[in-house]
Amino acid sequence: MRLLLGTLFALVVAAIVGLGATYFALTRGAAFGALTIGSWTAWPKTGTTEIDPYARASIARSGRLPLALGDGLTFLAKTDDNGRNLDGRCDVVLSGITPAARFWTLTLYNPEGELVPNSINRYDFTSQEIVRRAGGSFEIVVAPRASPGNWLPTGGVERYILALRFYDTAVGVATKEGREIPMPAIKTRSCP
Amino acid sequence: MIRWLLLLLGGALLGGIVHLATIIILPRTATRDAYARLTPIAPVNSVVPLPAPTPEKATMPFMDPAFASAICRYDLSKGPLKLSVPVSLAYTSVSFYTDKDIAYYAINDRSAGRRAIELDLMTAEQHAAMPENENVTAADLLIVESPTLTGVIQIRALAPEPGLMPKIQNAIAGAKCVQIAEPAPAR
Numbered sequence A: 001m002r003l004l005l006g007t008l009f010a011l012v013v014a015a016i017v018g019l020g021a022t023y024f025a026l027t028r029g030a031a032f033g034a035l036t037i038g039s040w041t042a043w044p045k046t047g048t049t050e051i052d053p054y055a056r057a058s059i060a061r062s063g064r065l066p067l068a069l070g071d072g073l074t075f076l077a078k079t080d081d082n083g084r085n086l087d088g089r090c091d092v093v094l095s096g097i098t099p100a101a102r103f104w105t106l107t108l109y110n111p112e113g114e115l116v117p118n119s120i121n122r123y124d125f126t127s128q129e130i131v132r133r134a135g136g137s138f139e140i141v142v143a144p145r146a147s148p149g150n151w152l153p154t155g156g157v158e159r160y161i162l163a164l165r166f167y168d169t170a171v172g173v174a175t176k177e178g179r180e181i182p183m184p185a186i187k188t189r190s191c192p
Numbered sequence B: 001m002i003r004w005l006l007l008l009l010g011g012a013l014l015g016g017i018v019h020l021a022t023i024i025i026l027p028r029t030a031t032r033d034a035y036a037r038l039t040p041i042a043p044v045n046s047v048v049p050l051p052a053p054t055p056e057k058a059t060m061p062f063m064d065p066a067f068a069s070a071i072c073r074y075d076l077s078k079g080p081l082k083l084s085v086p087v088s089l090a091y092t093s094v095s096f097y098t099d100k101d102i103a104y105y106a107i108n109d110r111s112a113g114r115r116a117i118e119l120d121l122m123t124a125e126q127h128a129a130m131p132e133n134e135n136v137t138a139a140d141l142l143i144v145e146s147p148t149l150t151g152v153i154q155i156r157a158l159a160p161e162p163g164l165m166p167k168i169q170n171a172i173a174g175a176k177c178v179q180i181a182e183p184a185p186a187r
Helices: A002-027 A053-062 B002-029 B034-041 B124-128 B132-137 B162-173
Strands: A035-037 A040-042 A072-077 A091-096 A101-109 A124-126 A138-143 A150-153 A161-169 A185-190 B047-050 B067-075 B081-086 B092-098 B103-108 B116-123 B142-146 B150-158 B176-179
Touching (some): A053 B002, A124 A150, B067 B081, B067 B162, B081 B092, B092 B116, B116 B124, B124 B142
Parallel strands (some): B116 B142
Antiparallel strands (some): A040 A072, A091 A138, A101 A124, B092 B103
């Protein structure tokens, strides 16, 4: 009886620990080899054959095709530079410059990776569309209400993710975290 | 007391194994991964344009809406494949994935360096079986080896401004992926 009870206990612990860890790994997007710059994180190896099992599981579960590294690299941001979750009801400002790439695109998704409906049907900006300052730096306002300049509408959703993708870029597996690659800063300016 | 602590420890260790096993098995059993999503809409060995993602409907999550895209789901069991993609005005890329969604190769218009991206896709065995003289005459032909028999090629072209999207979609529509006719057996 004691043996049976003990085995059962151990198995229940194993199930909770094992499945719980898997659930957390998949929902929080754990993967090795992350490249983090400011609020932005990329996983260069996810776009190669050296993709790790965690990234594979997460990709299989979400149903997306990873961006191949020879094509480009995706940086995701879920929070602003102060660690606050990106909130579609607030005015968030992206400013700065980007690493060298032939093109880049900035896209707003909900946490499930779907585009967010809005009144002007704008879901993204490309590097060609953006209005820049004289020095080449830019400012993009991510906000629920229209704003002058580069306005990326949030549709008022509670949570969103920003994806900054660089195409034909040297940023990749060999890139180290640090000053050599500048990424735009993310600041929450005002919240209702 | 010690007995229960040991059981707890044993359970946790077993849990670690369960965790690793589920992570590794998951991609093999996923029924809604990208390849499974593309299978019903894409006949084998032909180029199918993907509809632009909208908030209501998208073929896959996290698609880049600035791109026009098309896919070719391939099956190399009957022979290699010839792919040709006309280069559009801004940026064109071709990415190769196995049937388990692993990206194993990508090329863009600049690395192709021509008016069109043209290449042959084959397995390592098919590459090795290629007659040598053919290798010579086609010295500048790009050959990509697929690690698997089946997989998917994603063809994408950037529309730098939304107004250019129809033009870019037209350019992509000229992409072709066709099975190379079985060569006559060598004598």
